[in-house]
Structures are given as C-alpha cells and as structure tokens.
Amino acid sequence: MPWKEFNTVDLRFQFVLDSFQNGVNFTQLCAQYGISTKCGYKWKERFLREGKEGLLDRKKTPKNSPAKIAEETILEIIKIKNNRKFWGAKKILELYKKQFPDRKAPNRSTIERILKKAGLQDTKRKRRPTNSGQRISMPEKATIPNHVWTVDFKGWWYTPEREKVNPLTVRDDYSKYILSIKTLKKGDIASVKAEFTRLFSIYGLPDVIRSDNGPPFASMQSLWGLTKLSVWWLSLGIKLDRIQPGKPYQNGSHERMHRDMARELQHEIVGNITLFQKLFDKWRIDFNRN
Template sequence: MPWKTMDVREQRVRFVVAALRRERSLSSLCREFGISRPTGRLWVERYRAGGVEAIAERSRRPLHSPQQTAPEVEGRVIELRLRYPDWGARKLQVLLEQCGTRLPASTIHRILLRHQLVRPEDRHRPAPRRFERAAPNELWQMDFKGPKSWHQPIGPLSILDDHSRYVIALEAVGSTQAEPVRVRLEHAFQECGLPEAMLMDHGVPWWSWAGPQAATTGLALWLIKQGIRLCWSGIGHPQTQGKVERFHGALERALTRRGLRGHAPQQWLDRYRWEHNHLRPHEALGMQTPASRWRPSERRYDPNPPRWQYPEGAWVLKVDCQGKLEIADTKWRIGRALAGEWVQILPVEQRLQVYYCNTLIRELDPAIQRSTIVERWIPAQNPRP
C-alpha cells in the first residue's frame, strides 16, 4: 500500500515499530515514509511518552489567538447580520467598509459561525475535490440508514462500493443483531466476492463499547478472518462515510416523495437498488451509472477460512475463555469475542502490541498496567517477532 494512501495513525505506528525495533536505520525509514528526520524523531518520542494514542493526528488550531477580532468589531458584524439575516459575508463586508471597518470576508464568515448565525444550507457547499478509491472493491462502506421515512425502528442496511457508488446490498434487516447482518454479508460475498477493506462507524453490531469487550465483536473478527481490513469512521464525523450517507439522503427523498406504492418493503428496496445501479446517472461519475464502473471482486468467499498463520518464531498466545491473556503473571482483558483465539504479541520497547491475524487491536503497557483499545484498527505488514 502506498504511504500516501495510508491512514495517518497507521503510517506512524508502522514507522515507530520499525524504528524502535531497529529494523532499518532512521534515515532509510524516513526516506521510505516520505518524512524528515526531525519528524521521525518526534513520532518516536511521542510514542515513547504515550503509546499509540500519543501519535494520533493533532489539531493545528493555535492555543491562543492574539490577533482575534476585537469584541466591539464582532458586535458590529453580529448587529448587521441580525438586521440583514439573508446577507452573506461578502455583502456584510461592503456595508462594514462603508462604516469604516475593514475585515476580510473570511473573517466575517468565521464570526458568523462562532455565533451560530450561518444556516446549514449556507455551510454545506459542494466539496471542490472528491475522494474515491482507485478501483472497485478496494473499499466498501457499510451502515444502517436512520429510521426516518422508514416503517421500522431500524432503517435498511446499505453496503456501497467506494469507487463506483455501486450498491452491493440494500436490505430491510429490521435489526442490528450480528447474525442477520452476517447472513446478508455472506450473500453479498457469494454474489460479489470480497472487498479489500470495509469502512463502518462505531456502531453495533461491528463495534461494541461494552466495557472491556469494547471494539471487539464476533462480526468484526469474522470479517478479519476473511482477510478484510476493517476501517472506522471518525467518532462524531459521519462525513468520513460520505458516500453511503449521501446515498441514504437520496433514498430518504425517494421514500418521502414516492412512498412504497403498494410494494413490500424489500421488493421496493430491490427495485430502487436496481434503479440506482443501472439507471440513475451519477454526477460524481461524470453522469455514468454505478454499474458501468463496477465489477465483481476476484477474491472469493471461503465460509471456512484456514487458521491465520503468524510469522515463524512469533510470540503467539491463546486468549482464555474469559477473554483474557496471561503475560508474566498478569492477566489482561482483551475481549470475550476473542476467547479461544490466537493472537500475536509484538514487544515495542516497554509496551506490548496485540495483533489478531494481521490487525493491531490492543496496546499493553505493563509499567502502568494500562490496556489501550486501538479504536481505528491498524493492519500490519507481517509484524516481525
């Protein structure tokens, strides 16, 4: 995988693991990852200080804003906005200049945002640049639609190909329980093959916040066993799954304006899925249909995949029936979903990284007796013993 297409935290974890285990010189690693030596040293220092959590992408917003607009000037902007609520920043800029106050339109807009004086339709402009995977089946997005305009408390389950916007599945599951979702996924895999990766939110049944079992569900582990990389959207950032969210918006409008028209719910969804894939031109695809850009995956589904083979000589342990690992007379909670499974332990200085198959799921710090959940699971490239 090219580094530029890799998740930021994934890139940093791989870098510090290689650097701290001295797999190559720092200079060669920095060249390979496309970063400077000072940046490489900074990542290593942050990891040593706080582990995986410490090397996450940090906000670039300054702690202090010494040049922030004076309160009295902000007051004039707010007063004008309330007087002319349909005027935007550029129009207000002209009026302010006539009163002797010079402000960039961008500054005026930020003031309006701070005081919640911008309507939603003014905020959400079309993105100037669209991001998509280079080929079909590199990434599938999966989510449940909300219940609005739907006859059940749980909306339909949608699985959508990131590259082509092709809807792999659109199912009235009626439940977020793991088993019915797994059945639908098996049908999709049998019909369309396996994706390289899947993107979901932090919701059931593929994610759990239930105490020590957080982040580890049976459905997620089943997907990992199929060799599928799991990706997670940012918490509180549904735009990460923008394509499936936009599809749900179009689906909701269709339900509101058309209704079911006497069709059974699943029959209506099947007809709409065919229409979306084969008939409806998509602006983001140059007015092509999703079906014209999509093809089945060559990776075939195996209902009984062979046991994962860890690298020869790796430190491998079995999770006990309570979902715990015993290391040096200390028991660590890993998650009941992993009970009976084998995991690899990778020492990185004083910390221990826990991999299930090829995915980093936990980081243990024996010095302070802390077990950290890796909320955005990171696939490894054959972590070395």
C-alpha cells in the first residue's frame, strides 16, 4: 500500500490534531514533525482562532509599510530633480518640504534611493586620500652637491613621425647640473628605475629626491602615496620630498629648466626618438657648461 501524500497544510493540521491527544509530550511531538516548540504553539493557536484556514502561509509583506512612499511623492521628487539637475538629495528634500508642508516628507536616504532607481543619481567623485598630498618630510634646501635631486617628466612632445616623447629629467638642486634627460619608451616604474640605477652608479646616492605627486613617483591610491619606485628609494636610505598638488613653484628651479628646454628645442624637433635623444644630450651638455 503506497504512502499517503500530504501537503504542508495537511501536515500542520495532522500535527494540531495529534497535539490534542491525551498524554502527548508536546516537545517530542514538535521534534517528530521537525519544527520548534515555538512554531508548534503558533500553528496550534492559529488553528484555535481561525480553524484550518489559519494553517495557510501568510504573506510576509506588512499590510501597512511605514517605508512605502506614495506614488505622487515619487513623481514630485523626480520632477524637482529634472528641474534642478545639479541638486542632490539634501536640497531636493528641503524644497519638497517647502512645496508640500502638509505632507510627510521622506527622509534623505529614501530620496537618494528613488533617484538611483530612476537613473538620476549623480555619481560621487572619488576623493583623494587625505595623506596623498602631504609632504613626507619637510622640504630641505640643498647645501652641497648630491644633497637634493629633483625629478620630473617634461611633458608630451611629438616628433614629425607622430611618436610621443615625454623625457624624464633629473637634476642636482644645488649645482643645477642636469644629470639626465632621457627619452623613455615607457614612463613606467621599471623604465624610470633603470635610469636611476644608471645615475646612482655614476653619481652616487642623493640624500633627498624631490618630485611631484604623479606616477610613477607617487600614487593617490596607496598609503602615503608610495609606489614601488618610491619604496625602492626609501630602502636605499633616500628621503622623499613630494611637492603639494597644484604647487609647481615648490619645484620651481626644475620647472624653469623645462621652460628653457621648450623655448630652445621646440623648433628643432626633427626625426625620430633616437635623434631626439641626441638633441637632448647635446642641449644638456651645453646647458651644464653655462
């Protein structure tokens, strides 16, 4: 004889009937049906109040949801946003309260959720880490050669063959001697590190290297703006001095040298990157002699 099939309501009904039997251990009965004692009392109480209908599953959504926003409120919020495209949730909420003083205003987070679902929420700009623009050490005035080196990229130039040239420039801040003007195929950490390795082998190590906050010297996404290149400098015992964002005058001598380069070489740009490097080498030698 096959087992009789029960649906969930039938099982609950059978459980309630069994619970009314004399001498039944209610806790053991609940365990037999695989439910908790609290759940067992719930079904028993529902049956006593509502009969078998009380054993049906109920919708979990509350009848009166305090967080539910009226459709007219949503439409008014979207209307305000369309008329004030650059306003955020805070200002929209204040205007809504003024326009509809008799209505219960939604909170700010609810307005943000409405705007987001409607595709009207402005994307927030990522803020720079607060420590990325700070100087790691106090700026030092160079007192002897090899005390402070300054480094930067000149900025993009194009050859007649449309090759990009962004020369790396390194200078001794005390003597104003240009240590290197290097046309790198890539301005990445590996390429810059290779050039500094060459310079260290020739001139030795400086006490301080001053740079801006751009890559590969610094990173706005890491602690204290450190990169693998700047960590390498620190491991060699070199102090880091990064100028503050938007203040190129803190490395003013280096910037003036770049202006001299642009003024004197801008009209001599010919050939490819190889010829460019020869032009830079000649200009560097002439500059250092003067």
